[in-house]
Amino acid sequence: MEKKPQWLKVNYNSEAVEEVNNILAKLKLNTVCKEANCPNLGECYKKRTATFMILGNVCTRHCGFCNVSKGCVQAVDPQEPQNLAEAAKELGLKHVVITSVTRDDLKDGGAKHFADTIEAVRILNPEITIEVLIPDFKGVAENLDIVIDARPDVINHNLETVKSLYAEVRPEADYERSLFVLKYVKKKAPQILTKTGIMVGLGESAEEVYELMDDCLAVGCDIFTIGQYLRPSSRHIEVKEYVTPEKFAEYKRIGEAKGFKYVASGPLVRSSYKAEEALNYNTLRG
């Protein structure tokens, strides 16, 4: 096992984790926290927050960085929207983040299931803010419309990495298509905050990151997150670089100077990590 830099340290309290796991198991819910083996799980579960993952826990794509299971997809659970709404209520969430596996096998890519989940959450939790982290739905506008029309507060779609690394990191995705998703959402519903996130340490150069930032700003992206890629196992892509906290601070400074409304940048930052902070910041600024 590779020795980690001293800044990659997280907290773990088994009692707090078990409490959240019990709620999730009772309601038959998945989280990307668990499925992707997120290092922040201990901290987030301790605060009784989690990022739900709908449409099963098996993905139809094979991205080289991701720990989520691949293989035989699961049947979509029609109870899931209601169960998720109940979990959000039981956890007392003020801001809920919902993501999914990519379901290229479904005609609408799972868009209706996203919309049903947003609706169910809102009915049971009227004051809650809702953020969805969506796949690209193959860039199909009708499917994006279904999610947009459900009016979440934030639509996040991650670019994940710079253009030159797509073949290795995200072979079944497309850089321009992902930019299109962000552009389309902003054009269709300007009041919905758009968000994207990338990992660094995969072999990108700083110049490529700045170019990506410019591309995202050109399509009206509001919020940007950037974190260290961590290798889930030896079957996944190697870490090419442990980017320093100082470099992350520079990415944040430059991202904000370029014009993002909010930038979250740090080794352990993930697109859904402390997601409510971006929304609170944006609300405070008016």
Added chain:
Amino acid sequence: MKKFVKMPKLSANMETGVVVAWNKKPGDSVKKGDVIFEVETDKVVSEVESVEDGVLAEVLCEEGDEVKVDATVAVLECEE
């Protein structure tokens, strides 16, 4: 009353963890929430918190040891 501190399952696919640091030594008092030890996994180093108040009675492995998930790594002496 003895409470056994175990190697936690920090991720779904974790089978073993490497203990990289002991933050407490035998005889130290431990409060709920104190970090007792640190474990290195594939991704990060996790600071494992105590879920009990007590005194660290015994440490059963050394820094650098690779330990199976759920194996006992330390013993806490807690009040009834």
